[in-house]
Amino acid sequence: MKKIEISPKIYLVVSMIFAGALMRLIPHWPNFTPIAAIALFGGTFLKRKELAFLIPVLAMLLSDLVLGFHSTMFSVYISFIAIVGFGLILQRKFTVVNTLSASVAASVIFYLVTNFASWTSGLMPYPMNIGGLMQAYIAGLPFFLNGILGDLFYTSVLFGGLYFITNKQTATINS
Numbered sequence: 001m002k003k004i005e006i007s008p009k010i011y012l013v014v015s016m017i018f019a020g021a022l023m024r025l026i027p028h029w030p031n032f033t034p035i036a037a038i039a040l041f042g043g044t045f046l047k048r049k050e051l052a053f054l055i056p057v058l059a060m061l062l063s064d065l066v067l068g069f070h071s072t073m074f075s076v077y078i079s080f081i082a083i084v085g086f087g088l089i090l091q092r093k094f095t096v097v098n099t100l101s102a103s104v105a106a107s108v109i110f111y112l113v114t115n116f117a118s119w120t121s122g123l124m125p126y127p128m129n130i131g132g133l134m135q136a137y138i139a140g141l142p143f144f145l146n147g148i149l150g151d152l153f154y155t156s157v158l159f160g161g162l163y164f165i166t167n168k169q170t171a172t173i174n175s
Contacts, residue, residue: 016042020059025066031147035059036106037154039080043087044094045162052087056080075117079110103155107148115140 020038035056042052057077064073083106090102118124119136126132126139 016055017059017062020056021062024059024063029146029150031110031143032150032153034150034154034158035080036083036110036147036151037103037158039083040087040090040099040102040106040151040155041158041162043084044090044099044159045087049084049088052084053081056084071121071123072114072117075114076110079113082109082113099155099159100152103151104148107144107151110147111137111140111144 016038020033020035023033024035038059039052039056042055043049046052046055057080060073060077060080086102086106086109090098115136116133118140119126119128119133122128124136124139126135
């Protein structure tokens, strides 16, 4: 019988999917979840880019199976795919400032895309004109603030955790 070996990277990928899904299922502030940070992290560090795009989508899909699907979920998924793209750009010039800037940009993209989709769905009581769109964006500001705080927190945890682990390993190996 052939023994199947699972690489540490596969454990990381599976862990990120389940952690992302789980964090959406446990009580949390609205939009304070790790999915955007996971998308940014995957785009920055995973060599297999298809995994970087797949991880946030699978985490969302897995948790949406429990939470339920909605009419604007396509815009949510597209937002996270775009955030992976920010991670791909971040690889080129990876610094703390650029990472934090990419995290804030991720929050802005998510806010703009999902609130626009919510407005165009007609499910919200806003008129279908520029004034109605502005009302939708204003109504989404508290969620936007939670999104920024969550994205910065989880980005710090993921990127900072990787930095701590890799420097700890280097220090241990060199000593």
